[in-house]
Amino acid sequence: MTNLKITSHSSFSALLEGLPSPQQHFIDEATQRQSALTKPPGSLGRLEEIAVFLAGWQGKLKPTTDNVHCLVFAGNHGVTRKGVSAFPSEVTEQMVANFATGGAAINQLCAAAGATLDVIALDLDQPVADFTSGPAMSDEECCAAIQAGIDAVPEDADIILLGEMGIGNTTSAAAVAQATFGCFPSDWVGRGTGVDDNGFKAKLKAVEDAHLLHLSSQISSFDILRTVGGRELAAIAGATLAARHKRIPVILDGLISTAAAAALVKSNPDALDHCLISHLSVEPGHKLIAEKVHKKPLLDLGMRLGEASGAAVALMIIKSALAAHNGMATFKEAGVTSGD
Template sequence: MTETASAPFDDIRRLIATMPGPDEDAVEAVRARDRQLTKPAGGLGRLEWLAEWVAAWQGKSPSIDRPMVCVFAGSHGVVARGVSAFPSEVNRQMLENFSAGGAAINQICADLGLGFKVFDLAIDMPTRDIVEDAAMDEKSCVATMAFGMESLAGGTDLLAVGEMGIGNTTIAAAIYAALYGGDAAHWVGRGTGLDDEGLKRKIAAVEGALDRHRDHLKDPLEVLRRLGGREIAAIAGAILAARLQRIPLILDGYVTTAAAAILHAIHPAALDHCIAGHLSAEGAHQDVLQRLGKIPLLALGMRLGEGSGAALAAGIVKSAVAIHRNMATFDQAGVSGRLPQA
């Protein structure tokens, strides 16, 4: 009997099926130490939970020695429809700005001691216009996901992921509308500052894309290849690789979360190793985060992208782990511990 060749997406599904779970012993060790630290129980709120979360996915006493921010950059054919306030040429210019150290993310990473990498995903070759065709074929989509997985090869113990790409808030909105339904207008925001006419064009583009691909949107991976972009596919790959390598991960904003939403739609536990770095001002990000069961660390009204919110959140995670590791215990400080409960 002849074996049937597997499709490229089958490999992704198999990897998702092998995802490890949290290390509960590491979590309990964090809680045991926390009970001995010179503070009231629960006094540090979510910072205490963050130390547990890092331990759960590192599988050991939490430590952050090599934090990394990875930004994935792509371009989109749908931009030709006037869905962005900026032209596609800005993609290349922003990559050069990253390289020169002039972007906001460069300043955040330098200030907080975070490594920074940016990945050019054929920035000068836009994906196909999603209103007229699928953005990618299955093979190239999986290859881009694999590229995102390989981006972790240099090693890190805390990963923050972000994106850059003119027009990609249109792409994210189309993905959310495909996954969750509802009017396109609910998911579409003003991106980099669209006027009212631009917003109408953006909504129309999302509506047109949904209509074009309506018969193929039940499979989340088909949603990704038909409506997504290379940066979103690469981020999905990075999220999956981080899970397989037991690396805790911080999601950035509206566009980055679209990649996470694809994985969540395939398997509801696929994002257990992820936290939301911040609540973006773009689109319906809060709606998405609620659907994913994520409470953002920050809500600063940002919608910049480029990993900026995730990087700022990484500073908080670093502090949470430093407190847990370095804070004195009651015995070390000579402070009387709590009386036993009656």
């Protein structure tokens, strides 16, 4: 396996080249199994697609969810000083403490879905810089955050769920999406934690200012994460990249985790081939990102919490897909006449 160490911009870019692909013969075998199961072809819709997708990436005819890890990265943002959030940055650390004592939504959803929850707090006492006046991170800080994401991915995971916690990070996610895909700042900015009109205007101005300031230097994925990302966004990108090198399928959460991972496509358009998007956030920019990376979210439940909450709920759908794929009898096994 490639040495997954990030020491510079160039080492990160090198890891985005020559990415592993799914194993085609397992895709073919899983597809054949689906056609032989006791049901009309295609009658389970996207559940069939999910099973085949996982077979290819896990390298198993019958994929498993015995070892699912939910990784929630937490970071703080200097841009909160611009009034872009309805909550102060202290809430990030308070919510991390809530995760630790089992009191958050993601604790309950991971327990229900059978996923192990790991919360990784990234220098919460040192917010990244305000990206409207300069880069959010130095090269060294960005490398360290990416490496934290890489190091959090277990070797033996069946699936990785990726989420975040960070007051102000919907503003950062909007700026990352703007830098990755273009369009206009207004296409990416939403209400986040529920800001009022003044807060919304502050978010929009922050993303516009960042766009004007950093546009000429946002050439690569690393550039985008360094200039307008946060530590948790960079870590999500690192975890996504590490999972790809280990052929571990990834379930992205809402706007922030999808934007963070999608920054990788700036340098490699195929970087998210191993990812599914769990749900469609009510944040307006999330739908546009999903369209840009050609992925249809599995669920649309009006969620906008973050924390990998949508990913954990989607895991229950994924388990249903595999229960049918792995457990159903074939026409031959059941002695049922097929429609061939």
